[in-house]
Amino acid sequence: MGASITFDDSHWPLLISRFRGAATDSEYEEYLARGTAYLQRGDLYVSVLDMGQLVMPTVAQRQRQAEWVLEHAALMRERLLGCALIITSPFVRLALSAVLHIRPLPTPYVTVHDLAGGVRWTAAQLESAGLLEAVGRIRRDFGL
Template sequence: MGSPTSILVDDSLWPLLRVTFPRVVTNEQYTELLERRLSYLQRRERHVSLIDMRQLRSLTSEQREMQGAFLRQQEDLMRRWSMGIVTLINSPALALVIRLIVHRIKPSVVPYSVLTSWPAAVSWAADRLEADGLSEHARRVRQCLGSSCHEELG
């Protein structure tokens, strides 16, 4: 499978929400992602997000501002319905940008982690599900997103 050209959102392992970024994201695509993210929060169902930004080169200053505004505006929904967000990033510079965006809201409204390893990110997400009493979902995430399945999916 080639590199995606749009942001892929996958809820097939709900309550795990996977978001995979392409190398370059337009402001329009980012706006659509935030609208879609809001629709998941408005379901009023607890969930964990795994954000895969390994292919992404960078976010524009406008996209960083949109993300910060989204986090501030949706703080109550996120606190109530998000069990955590793990972001998978290869670029140290992009990891720093993401950490800065998240730290704009103090205290952080949900548990989050920025990691560079796929297995660590999957484990972190599954641990959050398990901590919320969703052991069967955590097992399914570990099983389905393990190294062999991940190569097929992502």
């Protein structure tokens, strides 16, 4: 199976990003560019990052991610209500834990084991922000 990073915004303001395999540096830069575009839309939103089939990012990619978060921290605090990280690999969990210990995300986050857990948590974040119509639609769409 080849590497891919896909985005599903069909349940907006819920964004689901899925990582499969090992991304090239250019694929990773495209992922960051898309992330920037979502932040710049001006909407409040939540994100589920499905890293269940992610191969460990390279040192350069992890460094670039940390730089990107630092560059976009203000927009993330303003617009990203929360991020659920689906992590099934102990190695990815350990690497992420190390990164977040040094540089925490500027937005609420949680690690979960599956999509349902991620959607439940992000729906609660939307509900806390008063986006009730979106919450009802998302819960209905995902059978929650």
